[in-house]
Amino acid sequence: MDNKKIGIGSIVKMFLTSLFIQSSFSYALRQAKGLEFVLRFFWKKEDLETFGKRKEFNTNPYLFPTVLGLLLRKEEGVLDTYPQILAAFGDEIFWRKTLPSFALLAIAVWLIFPLTGAGAERASTLLPILLFLIPYNLFTFLARTAGFFFSYKEGVRGVFLIVKTLNRSGKVIEILLLYLIGFVFFSLAIIATQEEQHLIFNIQSANRGSGGFLFILSFFFSLLLKRLNPRFTPEKIILSLLILFIFLLLL
Amino acid sequence: MVAWQLIISLSLLSGLLILDKFAFGQFGFSLPLISAPLLGFLFGELSVGIGIGIIFQLLFIMEYPLGGRDLPDKEGGGICAIATFIVLTRHCGPENRLGALILSLLFGLIASFLGREMERGLKLLNERVAHLFGLVTSFVRGSLQCGALLCLLYYSKDYLKEIIRRLSIKGELTTNLLIPIILGSAVSLLFPNHILSPAEKTKRWQAIGLFLFGGLFAIGLWIIKR
Numbered sequence: 001m002d003n004k005k006i007g008i009g010s011i012v013k014m015f016l017t018s019l020f021i022q023s024s025f026s027y028a029l030r031q032a033k034g035l036e037f038v039l040r041f042f043w044k045k046e047d048l049e050t051f052g053k054r055k056e057f058n059t060n061p062y063l064f065p066t067v068l069g070l071l072l073r074k075e076e077g078v079l080d081t082y083p084q085i086l087a088a089f090g091d092e093i094f095w096r097k098t099l100p101s102f103a104l105l106a107i108a109v110w111l112i113f114p115l116t117g118a119g120a121e122r123a124s125t126l127l128p129i130l131l132f133l134i135p136y137n138l139f140t141f142l143a144r145t146a147g148f149f150f151s152y153k154e155g156v157r158g159v160f161l162i163v164k165t166l167n168r169s170g171k172v173i174e175i176l177l178l179y180l181i182g183f184v185f186f187s188l189a190i191i192a193t194q195e196e197q198h199l200i201f202n203i204q205s206a207n208r209g210s211g212g213f214l215f216i217l218s219f220f221f222s223l224l225l226k227r228l229n230p231r232f233t234p235e236k237i238i239l240s241l242l243i244l245f246i247f248l249l250l251l
Numbered sequence: 252m253v254a255w256q257l258i259i260s261l262s263l264l265s266g267l268l269i270l271d272k273f274a275f276g277q278f279g280f281s282l283p284l285i286s287a288p289l290l291g292f293l294f295g296e297l298s299v300g301i302g303i304g305i306i307f308q309l310l311f312i313m314e315y316p317l318g319g320r321d322l323p324d325k326e327g328g329g330i331c332a333i334a335t336f337i338v339l340t341r342h343c344g345p346e347n348r349l350g351a352l353i354l355s356l357l358f359g360l361i362a363s364f365l366g367r368e369m370e371r372g373l374k375l376l377n378e379r380v381a382h383l384f385g386l387v388t389s390f391v392r393g394s395l396q397c398g399a400l401l402c403l404l405y406y407s408k409d410y411l412k413e414i415i416r417r418l419s420i421k422g423e424l425t426t427n428l429l430i431p432i433i434l435g436s437a438v439s440l441l442f443p444n445h446i447l448s449p450a451e452k453t454k455r456w457q458a459i460g461l462f463l464f465g466g467l468f469a470i471g472l473w474i475i476k477r
Contacts (some may be wrong), residue, residue, distance in 0.1 A: 019275055019276045020274075020275060020382070020383065020386075022273045022274060022277070023274045023275065023382055023383055023385035023386050023389070024377040024380060024381070024382045024383075024384070024385030024388075025273055025274075025374060025377060025385070026374045026375065026376075026377035026378040027374050027375065027378070028378050029378060033381075033382040033385075034382060036382070037382045037383070061273075061277055062277070088317075091316070091317050095315035095316065095317075096315050099279070099282075099315070100312050103282065103284050103312065104312070106284060107284070107305050107308065107309070110301060110305065122297075123292065123297075125297055125298070125301065126288055126289075126292055126297065129284065129285050129288060129289075132282075132284060132285065133278070133279060133280075137278055137279065140277075184309075
């Protein structure tokens with residue numbers, strides 16, 4: 001496979017145009033109009049005419065640049081397999097693992113720090129949303145740019161490299177997800193059993209020491225379950241936590 | 252701010268935030284966890300915005316659009332819930348905030364299911380429009396969802412006032428928000444992709460979900476009355 005050169009201008013153009021890939025998402029065409037829109041910025045008119053109109057095109061929006069990189073290399077049969085494979089892979093990595101993980105991270109911080117009292121309405125109370133926005137968007141930005149860069153530069157080998165890297169980060173993120181689900185669940189359970197409940201989650205004022213304890217407990221519990229059975233999914237972890245919680249209540 | 256100004260500004264902001272759902276970017280600004288606190292902050296209801304955001308995020312935390320599946324519109328639901336709360340509290344006064352909150356969570360949930368139907372219509376419409384016009388249709392869809400709901404609330408505000416007054420139980424607003432949080436999070440965390448998504452909805456899961464929902468509701472009421 002030949003290596004192709006790529007400029008920063010192309011990456012910027014790819015990033016900006018790929019943001020619009022789903023603008024006219026529909027049942028019949030999916031992202032086909034979006035693909036045509038993006039290709040207009042990269043291909044000449046005659047290339048577009050040869051390419052023709054797609055009847056359907058669908059992939060994960062964060063991994064669309066990876067498909068685009070292959071298309072720009074004009075490799076054979078790209079649209080037959082890669083969009084579907086990357087769609088399933090991307091949904092799993094970005095929407096099933098990464099998005100809930102960072103959302104729960106922000107929620108966990110809101111659970112730890114009290115939101116009642118004089119400081120509750122201050123702008124600084126909004127800061128935990130950055131714990132979602134920054135890591136999530138950084139991750140997707142890297143996936144978009146690196147996907148485009150490697151698939152354009154190295155073709156199919158680049159795609160495998162991206163999938164391999166994302167798969168590894170997915171495993172780390174899954175552990176974070178399991179841990180955070182455990183933490184949020186335990187926190188809600190503790191708030192529910194307190195004499196005086198506070199929304200949002202003033203566990204610190206009543207149980208200042210419990211935050212750290214919860215962190216450690218949830219962490220080890222999630223890791224233990226993962227260790228016992230690598231196929232433990234967040235759903236199974238939650239069920240196990242529920243059973244443990246009921247058992248603790250009965251004690 | 253006059254009521255119609257409030258409704259128009261909330262509807263326009265809702266349309267802008269909904270654009271991020273799939274029409275532009277997918278940065279996450281439309282997620283309830285981000286959009287509800289932001290709207291809450293802009294209209295002076297930050298802590299309730301955060302509460303509503305967390306409830307709607309947890310409620311649908313494990314729902315993900317696998318293969319472009321139609322899911323309840325958590326984004327629209329969260330935005331409509333906080334917008335409803337803002338409008339209702341302006342009308343009903345601070346002493347009835349709890350009632351307004353319960354009603355706005357209910358309206359938010361209804362809006363999330365209506366939003367799914369609106370999105371289906373939008374996806375059919377998008378087949379016929381030019382690519383970038385999809386941004387306009389998405390914006391209009393978001394604004395219409397929130398705007399229509401708020402107009403309906405505004406014109407029935409006198410009837411709703413009595414309901415809200417009755418719903419408002421004595422006590423701290425913050426204390427009572429616990430019920431929906433426990434309900435929402437437990438139901439969605441325990442049974443992701445089963446209760447709320449039509450694709451995998453079965454009678455068995457529905458029965459378990461309803462049983463759990465009822466049980467948790469009873470526990471929540473007991474905790475509050477204790």
